[in-house]
Amino acid sequence: MSRHLEIAIDRIRCDGRGLCAELVPELIRLDDWGYPIIASGLVPDHLISHAQKAVAACPVLALALRQAERKAPS
Amino acid sequence: MSRLRLLAGPDLSLGAERLHAQVERLGPLPVAGAALIDTLEATGLAGRGGASFPVARKWRSVTHHSGGAVVVANGAEGEPQSFKDRVLMSTRPHLVLDGALLAARALKASQIVLYVGEEHRAAWTAMAGALAERPEPELHRARLVAAPHRYVAGESSAAVHLLDAAIASPTTKPPEPHAAGVGGAPTLVQNVETLAHIALIARHGAGWFRSAGRRGGAGTVLITVAGAVPSPGVVEIEAGTTVREVLELAGGTDPAARAVLIGGYFGSWVDFATALELPLEAAALREHGLGLGCGVVGVISSRGCGVCETARIIRYLAGESSAQCGPCFFGLRALADACGRIAERGSNPDDLARLNRWARDVRGRGACRHPDGAVMFLQSALQTFAPEFSSHPAHWRAHATGRGVA
Numbered sequence: 491m492s493r494h495l496e497i498a499i500d501r502i503r504c505d506g507r508g509l510c511a512e513l514v515p516e517l518i519r520l521d522d523w524g525y526p527i528i529a530s531g532l533v534p535d536h537l538i539s540h541a542q543k544a545v546a547a548c549p550v551l552a553l554a555l556r557q558a559e560r561k562a563p564s
Numbered sequence: 565m566s567r568l569r570l571l572a573g574p575d576l577s578l579g580a581e582r583l584h585a586q587v588e589r590l591g592p593l594p595v596a597g598a599a600l601i602d603t604l605e606a607t608g609l610a611g612r613g614g615a616s617f618p619v620a621r622k623w624r625s626v627t628h629h630s631g632g633a634v635v636v637a638n639g640a641e642g643e644p645q646s647f648k649d650r651v652l653m654s655t656r657p658h659l660v661l662d663g664a665l666l667a668a669r670a671l672k673a674s675q676i677v678l679y680v681g682e683e684h685r686a687a688w689t690a691m692a693g694a695l696a697e698r699p700e701p702e703l704h705r706a707r708l709v710a711a712p713h714r715y716v717a718g719e720s721s722a723a724v725h726l727l728d729a730a731i732a733s734p735t736t737k738p739p740e741p742h743a744a745g746v747g748g749a750p751t752l753v754q755n756v757e758t759l760a761h762i763a764l765i766a767r768h769g770a771g772w773f774r775s776a777g778r779r780g781g782a783g784t785v786l787i788t789v790a791g792a793v794p795s796p797g798v799v800e801i802e803a804g805t806t807v808r809e810v811l812e813l814a815g816g817t818d819p820a821a822r823a824v825l826i827g828g829y830f831g832s833w834v835d836f837a838t839a840l841e842l843p844l845e846a847a848a849l850r851e852h853g854l855g856l857g858c859g860v861v862g863v864i865s866s867r868g869c870g871v872c873e874t875a876r877i878i879r880y881l882a883g884e885s886s887a888q889c890g891p892c893f894f895g896l897r898a899l900a901d902a903c904g905r906i907a908e909r910g911s912n913p914d915d916l917a918r919l920n921r922w923a924r925d926v927r928g929r930g931a932c933r934h935p936d937g938a939v940m941f942l943q944s945a946l947q948t949f950a951p952e953f954s955s956h957p958a959h960w961r962a963h964a965t966g967r968g969v970a
Contacts, residue, residue, distance in 0.1 A: 501931045502931045521891060521925045522922070522925070523891070524890070
């Protein structure tokens with residue numbers, strides 16, 4: 491059973507340190523300027539622990555794992 | 565075609581309509597309250613600041629959060645090609661105030677803020693003068709706040725940020741302003757044109773609003789016609805009027821014009837022949853993958869160069885990044901450099917490939933929609949001006965020159 495988690499990023503906090511892409515390359519790659527591009531969709535169950543490590547390793551606390559939900563309008 | 569509702573009444577050259585004159589012409593502000601939200605739903609009115617978000621839904625989302633709400637009338641109008649908000653504020657300020665007051669009463673808001681672009685002097689004077697004429701206590705307490713002269717200053721979270729911390733840069737969402745905006749209170753940030761329509765809807769009803777409009781469009785829209793037309797400026801049209809008809813209102817155009825920019829700098833370039841038949845109406849434009857945006861229709865003539873014009877606009881948008889998010893700050897700069905290289909030194913396949921790849925990479929990766937708007941604009945240019953992008957001569961070679969869209 492999937493846990494419906496997704497990786498959320500605070501783009502303003504993110505400083506492009508790049509640790510996340512090393513820890514979970516299946517879901518996160520870096521663009522040409524070193525900022526993470528996160529695969530869309532839910533985190534597959536077998537990658538959740540890796541994603542948690544990436545969240546914990548972010549030096550500026552820009553990443554979070556959160557329950558997937560429909561976004562409210564702005 | 566042209567149909568005056570917001571801009572009906574005394575000639576625009578006479579400046580701001582005074583309160584007594586507007587009351588004589590349109591009657592006093594009706595008592596509406598929360599029932600107005602149902603009326604707005606029946607009109608189908610969508611926001612006119614750029615995002616075309618349904619107004620009734622936006623208002624309801626504010627009512628879903630408790631606490632004294634705040635209403636921000638957004639007259640920042642940071643888009644360089646758009647003039648419609650400043651024309652409206654400088655000539656019909658009381659319609660904007662009526663709309664803000666109706667919103668405040670419907671949402672039981674405790675505070676009204678008028679957020680006006682600092683560079684729009686006439687609009688500023690008119691709004692300040694109009695405010696002083698109003699008897700309503702809510703408007704006595706209202707604040708008139710200057711929006712800094714930046715492209716992103718009108719973005720809703722940037723407006724909230726400025727009011728809270730004097731910094732007009734967007735913030736991370738959630739929370740959205742409707743949930744926790746100014747001072748943490750649920751906040752409605754609504755464009756001034758939208759509010760002015762609401763002032764008339766409250767007087768005449770949803771049926772009246774929908775009685776204007778063609779080809780499925782409802783109501784009227786303010787459009788700024790820019791670029792290669794004999795008389796550029798602001799016109800009020802029925803929603804669904806075609807680009808061809810709008811250009812006729814602006815004095816006609818070069819039949820061999822190259823392209824039209826629809827929606828402003830966050831809009832899209834469309835080939836001239838295709839653009840002429842497009843109805844200016846949100847739903848119909850959406851079918852073509854386009855948007856009404858802030859209502860700019862900009863023509864580039866047959867002598868203009870789409871590549872040079874695009875390079876100039878992307879450079880401008882890169883400079884207007886609030887430099888908070890890496891993909892926007894670095895990505896738009898890189899895109900502007902690559903586009904500029906093609907414009908200055910001539911086409912090269914590497915830069916073309918970079919433009920395409922980076923545009924895909926940058927999209928959706930900012931705290932606000934600034935990078936998205938910029939790359940959608942660029943992608944439309946790459947498509948519409950594909951021949952020019954692949955065969956652009958170096959700057960020092962013979963090259964078509966002409967009037968740009970701005």
